[in-house]
Amino acid sequence: MRYWIFFLFLLPFVLFNLQQALATDQILITKSFTMDEIIFDGKWSFYTEWKKSSLDTINNGDGTVIQLRTAHQGNFLYVFVDDIHTTQWNKIADKATVCIDGNDDKNLTADENDYCFVSTLGSNQSFTLQGGSPLGFTNNFKKIPNPSGFIGIGSISDKNDRYTVDPHPSYEFKIPIELFGRSNIYGFYVDVYHSQQNKVYSWPHLDLNNSLQIPSPSKWGEIISPDKSLPEFQLPLIPLVIAVIFSVYLVRTKTNLLYSH
16 A cells, blocks of 8 residues: 555656646657768658658648658758748748757857758758847847858759648758757757748747747757667656556566465
8 A cells, every 4th residue: 555655646746747848849859871862952852851850740720831850860960841831932032940059058048059040942042140149139149151061952842742742842951960069959949931921930839020030049949869868758757657667566566465375
């Protein structure tokens, strides 16, 4: 009986951690061995190109759906933003932005560990932003030279796309990890701007006023990477797993003792 009392005592702690985990916007990035085969042209170049990567579907409530694929291999993070339901677009004006917080410190203002990578549709002239600027009207970001190996390119997908053969915007990113350092967890933010509707669609979902606005890193989600032997379970779920295993062990032990007498 005392075992069950211990379990009931532990249960509120487990449920609290589970609630915290579910309340956090998180993406689980996968390690891939095929990212070096990607043809960086801003679209699905062949049917299996981005197949071995993590998939997160972003539903925006108005019928706009973005398929977000992420992976890491070697010294790079790979991100594919597939804006599958957009049938109207403006080249050069439409764009996608991917942001990384190297320390995941959730600061109110962007610092030197925060980076954003911007790719415009129909162009390979992408650019990189770094936090730490004192200028509030630039969201505390400043433009810096693109790091070595970085690629960001937007194009119009075609028949090779896994989700629809209808033409639509899509964006490919290859981001060097050494820029912000290796970690098993980063702050993460992504958005897509539709110039014709003057709307920004983001993950996590935020109401943004204009295409130039980059939200505070305190509002970004997280991307968890298995680069450093990350456990299969998210850290906040570990107490739940331990509690379940421990309770099963106690029940079996008690059952064996009963049958052994």
